[in-house]
Amino acid sequence: MHSVLYRLNTLITLAGFLLAVMCSLASFTDTFHVPSVTAHAEVLKVNRFRKQLTGNDEVSLTLNVSMNLRSTFTWNTKQVFVFVAAEYETAKNSLNQVSLWDHIIQDKGHAKLEAQITNKYPFIDQFGKSANTNMYSAKPYMWEAIFVVRRSNLFSTGILCPRQVKQLKTRW
Amino acid sequence: MDWQGQKLSEQLMQILLVLFATVAFVTGYLMGSFQIMLFIYAAGVILTTLITVPNWPFFNRHPLQWLDPIEAEHYPKPQPVASKKKPTKQYQK
Numbered sequence: 333m334h335s336v337l338y339r340l341n342t343l344i345t346l347a348g349f350l351l352a353v354m355c356s357l358a359s360f361t362d363t364f365h366v367p368s369v370t371a372h373a374e375v376l377k378v379n380r381f382r383k384q385l386t387g388n389d390e391v392s393l394t395l396n397v398s399m400n401l402r403s404t405f406t407w408n409t410k411q412v413f414v415f416v417a418a419e420y421e422t423a424k425n426s427l428n429q430v431s432l433w434d435h436i437i438q439d440k441g442h443a444k445l446e447a448q449i450t451n452k453y454p455f456i457d458q459f460g461k462s463a464n465t466n467m468y469s470a471k472p473y474m475w476e477a478i479f480v481v482r483r484s485n486l487f488s489t490g491i492l493c494p495r496q497v498k499q500l501k502t503r504w
Numbered sequence: 505m506d507w508q509g510q511k512l513s514e515q516l517m518q519i520l521l522v523l524f525a526t527v528a529f530v531t532g533y534l535m536g537s538f539q540i541m542l543f544i545y546a547a548g549v550i551l552t553t554l555i556t557v558p559n560w561p562f563f564n565r566h567p568l569q570w571l572d573p574i575e576a577e578h579y580p581k582p583q584p585v586a587s588k589k590k591p592t593k594q595y596q597k
Binding site for chain 2: 339
């Protein structure tokens with residue numbers, strides 16, 4: 333004869349299993365979602381350019397960014413992490429990628445941004461050759477990577493939901 | 505609970521949970537809200553717990569017929585036979 337605790341155990345197990353199934357289905361519906369994102373960034377001005385003691389160059393910029401990320405939000409999205417990175421080529425390194433600024437958007441209402449931002453993180457170029465390579469004309473190659481972050485953290489939310497992390501790139 | 509009640513309880517639990525899971529998923533998808541899905545499902549789980557887990561009387565409609573104590577005396581339990589064994593034999597296993 334099944335005791336109360338036995339029934340409770342069965343119920344909790346079944347409930348947990350069905351919760352996992354529901355969340356997997358929810359994640360699956362996201363595979364059909366195609367976001368259309370528009371974004372634009374340009375350098376407004378260079379605040380300061382200095383040569384560090386180590387020989388590297390440090391730059392502080394003010395950028396004009398505008399973006400519309402509303403279509404990246406599905407019902408299954410917890411937050412969108414957006415960052416602006418500078419990608420350029422120098423004589424020393426054929427590919428440099430430096431993250432300048434990032435931001436977390438937690439709901440659809442805040443997904444349309446137009447702002448003037450200064451870079452959060454120091455923009456340092458190695459080997460101090462940038463003054464010679466005219467780095468600023470290479471700025472048009474900025475790309476924006478958008479990570480759609482799902483609830484992947486089990487224990488803080490208490491939900492057993494495996495979700496995906498998707499990455500989109502728009503190049504302008 | 506009795507045997508019929510136990511079967512009923514298990515069936516109710518499975519059916520109710522699956523039903524609430526599908527209703528929650530469909531509602532959440534149509535409303536575009538993950539939170540609504542979770543709320544409906546949580547409410548469903550709590551409701552199922554209240555219906556299924558405690559020993560409600562409607563699970564005991566076919567109660568088992570236990571023997572009366574007096575009848576049980578007519579059929580006494582067999583006594584174990586006291587046997588004499590050498591003490592060393594215990595360790596031979």
